[in-house]
Amino acid sequence: MLYSQTPAHEKRRLFRERLGSGELLRFPGAFNPLSATLIERKGFDGVYISGAVLSADLGLPDIGLTTLTEVAQRAAQIARVTELPAIVDADTGFGEPMNVARTVQTLEDAGLAGAHIEDQVNPKRCGHLDGKEVVDEHTALRRIRAAVDARRDADFLIMARTDIRAIDGLDAAVDRARALVDAGADAVFPEAMRDLSEFERVASALDVPVLANMTEFGKSDLFTVDQLRDAGVRMVIWPVSLLRMAMGAAGRALDTLVDEGALGSRLGEMQHRADLYDLIDYQGYDRFDAGIFDVEIPR
Incomplete structure (x- = not known):
């Protein structure tokens, strides 16, 4: 009845424990609290909260128009109804490094288990659209360092997302992913990988978990959980699937x-x-x- 019985810090601890086991964790995207409850009922490992879905819920395109307040409020509503860990899309951190720091603490307070912060420029675009631009490496690393330094719960997952693959190629994506891990990222989200071999290349180059984004109508083929597991992926999201079906x-x-x-x-x-x-x-x-x-x- 009402909300989750598991405190947020305990959800984070259990999530990090499972992530450290090496198994692949499945995070369908919830478009509201009720769908998060259904995701839990169906036996999944976690709930993903997509920036594209939050934007669409407001009738807006996914180009960085949502605010930290809007994202944190909706993410809190979703996270609090389920015993599962919830990860949220924090876009570029909503500003400069100090804003990134505030974003992390706000999302901690909202009960999230983690967030990913990307290296796009503002205004950002959906990761599977053309015309994206990324910031220079120094700026990308400052965002992650600010996030890591700001968190108060060491189990809150700081995930670095990089969109550089679509711009400068796979080698650049591997290099940036390594730098982001060196800056303190707990996991890496390499966006718009083309095939399984690219996921495998990134995963084998890193000693942190790698996430795969299985969004429909995008740059990546829709691989199965088993295929992604064999490629070394440790988390998979279907960010907009339930909203598209609904x-x-x-x-x-x-x-x-x-x-x-x-x-x-x-x-x-x-x-x-x-x-x-x-x-x-x-x-x-x-x-x-x-x-x-x-x-x-x-x-």
């Missing part, structure tokens, strides 16, 4: 309303009321409420 279904439902004037033909595709009530523990709230009102105050 919006696709919503569009089809609206078309049916236009064409048929009712949704009777779509009932089999809907989450049943009973399943929703089970997911949000409606009975738990009812029992709590009944217990409060059944109490007799002695005279």
